[in-house]
Amino acid sequence: MAAGQASGCVFTTGVPASMNVIDIEALSLTFETGDGPVQALSNIDLKIAKGDFVSFIGPSGCGKTTLLRVIADLEQPTGGSISVNGTTPELARLDRAYGYVFQAPALYPWRTIARNVALPLEIMGLTRAQQQERIARNLALVNLTGFEKKYPWQLSGGMQQRASIARALAVEPDLLLMDEPFGALDEIVRDHLNEQLLQLWAKTKKTVVFVTHSIPEAVYLSTKIVVMSPRPGRIHDIVESDLPRGPRPLDIRETPEFLKLAQRVRDGLRAGHSYDD
Amino acid sequence: MTKPSFVRQSVVPVLTVLAVLVAFWYVAALFMNHSMVVAEAQLKGLAFTPSATWLRSWTLDKPLLPAPHQVIAELWRSTAGLSVTSKRSLVYHGWVTLSATLLGFLLGTLLGILLAIGIVHQKVMDKSLMPWIIASQTVPILAVAPMLIVVLNAIGISGLLPKALISTYLSFFPVAVGMVKGLRSPEAIHLDLMRTYNADDFQVFTKLRWPASVPFLFASLKVGIAISLIGAIVGELPTGAVAGLGARLLSGSYYGQTIQIWAALFAAAFLAGLLVLLVGWSERLVMHLMGARPERRAG
Numbered sequence: 148m149a150a151g152q153a154s155g156c157v158f159t160t161g162v163p164a165s166m167n168v169i170d171i172e173a174l175s176l177t178f179e180t181g182d183g184p185v186q187a188l189s190n191i192d193l194k195i196a197k198g199d200f201v202s203f204i205g206p207s208g209c210g211k212t213t214l215l216r217v218i219a220d221l222e223q224p225t226g227g228s229i230s231v232n233g234t235t236p237e238l239a240r241l242d243r244a245y246g247y248v249f250q251a252p253a254l255y256p257w258r259t260i261a262r263n264v265a266l267p268l269e270i271m272g273l274t275r276a277q278q279q280e281r282i283a284r285n286l287a288l289v290n291l292t293g294f295e296k297k298y299p300w301q302l303s304g305g306m307q308q309r310a311s312i313a314r315a316l317a318v319e320p321d322l323l324l325m326d327e328p329f330g331a332l333d334e335i336v337r338d339h340l341n342e343q344l345l346q347l348w349a350k351t352k353k354t355v356v357f358v359t360h361s362i363p364e365a366v367y368l369s370t371k372i373v374v375m376s377p378r379p380g381r382i383h384d385i386v387e388s389d390l391p392r393g394p395r396p397l398d399i400r401e402t403p404e405f406l407k408l409a410q411r412v413r414d415g416l417r418a419g420h421s422y423d424d
Numbered sequence: 425m426t427k428p429s430f431v432r433q434s435v436v437p438v439l440t441v442l443a444v445l446v447a448f449w450y451v452a453a454l455f456m457n458h459s460m461v462v463a464e465a466q467l468k469g470l471a472f473t474p475s476a477t478w479l480r481s482w483t484l485d486k487p488l489l490p491a492p493h494q495v496i497a498e499l500w501r502s503t504a505g506l507s508v509t510s511k512r513s514l515v516y517h518g519w520v521t522l523s524a525t526l527l528g529f530l531l532g533t534l535l536g537i538l539l540a541i542g543i544v545h546q547k548v549m550d551k552s553l554m555p556w557i558i559a560s561q562t563v564p565i566l567a568v569a570p571m572l573i574v575v576l577n578a579i580g581i582s583g584l585l586p587k588a589l590i591s592t593y594l595s596f597f598p599v600a601v602g603m604v605k606g607l608r609s610p611e612a613i614h615l616d617l618m619r620t621y622n623a624d625d626f627q628v629f630t631k632l633r634w635p636a637s638v639p640f641l642f643a644s645l646k647v648g649i650a651i652s653l654i655g656a657i658v659g660e661l662p663t664g665a666v667a668g669l670g671a672r673l674l675s676g677s678y679y680g681q682t683i684q685i686w687a688a689l690f691a692a693a694f695l696a697g698l699l700v701l702l703v704g705w706s707e708r709l710v711m712h713l714m715g716a717r718p719e720r721r722a723g
Contacts, residue, residue: 219620220619241622249616253611256715266631
């Protein structure tokens with residue numbers, strides 16, 4: 148971990164500075180709703196090391212998106228402790244320590260693709276030249292060079308989501324938080340983007356936290372798969388992947404190692420679900 | 425390719441409706457003016473044939489309902505037929521009303537936008553101002569206008585501004601209500617995105633809320649400009665019929681000049697249509713510049 152981040156331990160809640168980018172202990176979150184309190188997250192313990200690609204997988208209502216939003220300081224936990232980059236999620240957010248990719252591309256329709264990527268850079272107060280350089284570099288990373296002047300509606304859904312990934316990368320965070328980014332896309336586009344994402348991850352060496360409800364997607368992408376179950380949202384199993392790190396061919400999904408991992412994730416999902424119907 | 429379909433889809437239906445309306449109008453004029461023609465015949469001791477009665481009911485000087493050609497003739501006479509500086513020129517009166525309308529519309533739009541910004545950013549303003557804003561529009565403007573004109577006259581403000589203020593009073597409302605909705609229109613993920621960037625309120629406003637509210641603004645402006653014209657005309661009624669389309673309406677009714685009233689009404693309607701059209705054009709221009717997807721005509 149960089150030396151600069153060590154000073155962040157001042158802000159942690161008694162947790163010693165560690166090598167973990169994300170350190171979650173006994174975290175819980177209860178929403179107050181009209182029908183009484185709903186426990187969205189219960190007793191979450193999770194450590195994510197630098198450079199990991201971690202997937203949260205589980206049925207809807209298991210709190211995987213909520214957990215990601217807690218990391219991003221978009222939701223406040225009601226119990227336990229969490230540190231992001233060795234500091235609180237709020238300070239990490241104020242420090243723009245992560246890039247967030249939403250389920251929908253969330254591009255601003257009145258901005259061109261280049262100007263959408265420029266949005267966070269304008270807010271950060273970068274000079275025009277710095278903005279231009281980062282726009283060009285990050286659009287190239289997601290293979291969207293040449294589409295700078297297009298408006299979002301002129302691009303396909305997959306291209307829009309790639310533009311939103313470029314926008315998240317333009318902030319140059321070490322941490323990328325992705326909330327079912329390819330959930331709305333068809334399977335062929337999704338396969339293609341999964342492959343590109345792994346190449347990107349290997350190239351940029353970022354830590355990625357990725358929410359999905361697709362078992363093949365989770366196993367294909369991840370170094371660590373967090374299997375979650377609902378009511379209350381909790382971690383059922385954490386599967387460490389023994390597949391090679393770095394770019395993986397799509398064919399890897401046919402190998403026995405892959406199928407074994409997928410089977411373990413599937414069993415976990417089923418066990419966490421057993422009390423349901 | 426587009427021209428024939430434009431004619432078929434837009435021009436033909438409009439002209440058909442117009443023809444039906446004009447025909448209906450002539451028939452209505454016939455019935456409404458019939459008794460006047462009969463009275464005139466009795467007074468002069470004449471015996472009109474049915475066809476002469478018909479023709480006479482479309483050519484009276486002060487008919488109950490003027491026929492379309494009489495209104496068009498009056499419109500022509502009082503616009504093209506007179507110097508624009510003449511006190512009887514509809515161009516002169518139209519300009520008087522238009523200038524008050526535009527000033528009032530501008531002030532009303534600014535006021536409406538400022539109120540909406542305050543309401544969206546301050547809970548206190550939302551709670552305290554919104555009921556008053558709604559209440560302001562439940563007061564009949566016909567009752568408020570004379571008081572406002574008289575009060576402002578008493579403190580030495582007269583002419584354009586009092587009339588414009590009545591337009592402002594009417595036009596700020598649709599703008600305020602529309603802009604509150606527009607500034608609150610960004611989706612949750614668009615706002616979350618700004619939060620992940622640690623953007624301040626001003627940045628969220630200029631980069632997200634304001635551009636997102638533009639379609640709402642134009643919808644409000646279309647209502648606002650039409651209602652501004654009404655405000656200006658109403659504002660001209662209690663000033664003793666000095667100038668403006670409202671004054672023409674009032675003096676026409678004083679002297680039973682129904683043709684003059686109808687000509688002024690048509691001038692006002694034409695002006696309103698033109699203003700709404702201008703707002704519509706500027707909307708299309710702005711939306712185009714903002715990269716909006718061109719609308720496909722259903723067809």
